[in-house]
């Protein structure tokens with residue numbers, strides 16, 4: 041590669057190139073195109089919104105509404121950059137009641153797809169239509185349609201092959217799309233929503249009949265199932281002109297990710313670390329570290345106190361009164377949760393009594409169950425603490441081992457000492473085991489004495505439909521009773537979990553998170569990594585000397601003992617030479 045760069049002349053980009061580059065900001069992925077078009081339908085005052093998908097979002101999707109429509113002589117203006125009916129001046133942002141305001145969505149989507157807009161305004165006797173390809177109008181004319189608008193987006197990113205390469209899995213994108221519509225369903229209970237994928241109905245929500253909290257409860261029942269929705273705690277409060285409604289999940293509804301959280305600010309779907317933190321604070325020690333509450337929040341804020349113009353896809357907002365919003369959410373939610381008893385013991389330092397996790401199981405099944413659920417290292421026919429470790433294992437036969445802060449295992453090795461991170465080490469072991477099961481022979485299952493019933497969130501259910509064969513291969517024995525309930529009859533042998541339902545949900549969430557991050561490896565790796573991460577012993581879990589020995593031996597029998605599946609180190613090594621030097625012996 042050459043280091044000196046020849047100076048290139050400055051040129052204006054062609055309008056075509058410029059618009060495709062600009063489109064990238066608004067239309068990051070197929071889901072963001074759907075979001076914009078859906079928001080336009082809601083802004084048009086639709087009472088009925090129908091989303092149709094053919095194959096996958098970037099093949100064809102359409103959104104039909106019964107809103108106010110676009111006049112024939114404005115159809116092409118709507119396709120131009122910075123053309124909007126929603127604001128005229130910057131000051132109008134202080135009075136904003138619509139989701140859109142930039143006038144960028146239609147031109148951006150048109151630039152990277154073949155898009156057809158067909159619309160008829162209320163009172164007009166015909167509709168008109170425009171077909172665009174890569175932003176150019178290629179067909180115009182009258183059309184037949186009831187009042188309202190249909191936008192059809194075909195072959196998204198057909199002319200930006202670079203973008204196509206970075207698309208998420210189509211199935212994942214479709215799941216996210218359904219979830220997006222559901223979430224807007226929570227924001228707009230008076231609107232009916234329907235989604236079909238390849239003519240198959242995936243969602244059909246009639247308009248809620250009630251108003252206010254009652255309407256939100258109706259929608260919540262559609263989203264989470266009636267029994268789960270009923271268990272949610274309702275919160276209604278107000279402070280400094282900010283109104284809050286919340287439906288709070290119980291601690292057992294908590295998830296391993298923020299996937300169960302939904303924030304609607306002035307009916308706009310947003311992500312907000314501030315709201316997440318306020319919620320987390322409200323739940324206090326009802327949840328152990330690493331669990332995120334499930335909750336839906338609706339906030340109404342005077343538009344002038346809310347900056348919606350901080351992100352190209354409008355997914356973040358800035359509150360003028362951050363403290364008010366934080367204390368309102370944290371305070372009102374904490375009050376609603378005050379009477380719930382913590383179902384989990386939070387382990388802090390070494391002070392509290394350990395939960396009898398592993399030991400209990402060992403007592404229950406003394407013959408089959410090995411410590412930590414781990415089998416002894418190869419050769420498997422030669423188990424027990426007095427086994428001579430395999431050649432690769434640096435551990436000596438010295439019996440003394442220490443657990444430090446219930447997080448690290450100190451193990452003497454030839455020529456020094458290794459400090460093993462118990463969670464990372466167990467993750468590495470389980471990851472390799474799981475991958476072997478997923479790629480090779482099917483894993484053994486341990487049948488549960490009593491099958492466990494677990495209710496999944498809609499997105500978890502959808503993903504489980506896809507993951508079923510993988511999980512079976514891993515050793516899960518599941519029957520899908522019907523949304524939202526799954527029966528767990530068996531789980532992979534070799535792990536000790538008292539909460540198979542929670543482990544299953546965490547496993548699904550982990551895969552979803554991995555997929556959303558756009559990790560490029562195959563599904564087997566995602567499943568294995570999530571399983572390992574959630575089934576592994578945690579920092580804070582007490583381990584017996586026996587368990588620690590087995591863990592260390594098994595770690596060094598893996599193909600890559602140095603790192604966990606996320607690339608973090610599993611152990612650090614202290615050489616005797618180094619110690620001698622430090623003590624002035626060298």
Ligand code: ADP
Nearest residue numbers: 080084118124125140141142143144145146189
């Ligand atoms: P914005 O929503 O920011 O105004 P868009 O590019 O999304 O910008 O849309 C441009 C304009 O087209 C909107 O301001 C609106 O007047 C019109 N429009 C788009 N979709 C619809 C729809 N479904 N119903 C009625 N009008 C629409």
Ligand code: MG
Nearest residue numbers: 076080140145
């Ligand atoms: Mg818009």
